[in-house]
Amino acid sequence: MLILTRKPGESLYLGDNIKLKILNIQGKQIKIGLDVPDDMTVYREEVYLKIKEQNRQALESSQQDLLAAATLWLEKESK
Template identity: 45%
Template sequence: MLVLSRKINEILQIGDDIEIKILSISGDSVKLGIDAPKHIDIHRKEIYLSIQEENSKAANLSPDFLKNLPNNKLQP
């Protein structure tokens, strides 16, 4: 892990196309601005983990699950 000290309005550069700017610091809270290409997903870690968990649950659904949904157009 790389550990850096930065001040307000200083920027971290990641690769050629991602910038992270320190917008404000208040107590133990830091506000960051992230400039990245639209195709790169950016989430807080807890949200990212929640998305991964939900995707894992959805991938493990039984094939019969869709058949039991009301108004299912997949039923013959």
């Protein structure tokens, strides 16, 4: 992990088109401004992790559904 020190009002760039600016520090909270391309999605970590888990569950369900369908198809073919 890269660790950088920035003061309020200072910025840093990620590549050519992502700018992070420290807006304010108050107690244990830091307010960050992000300039990102319009087509880039930004998630808070807890939302991102929830989406990943839901996608994993959906994939697992899809695989189970496919196996069930294949079993039914094989049963139908053997009759």
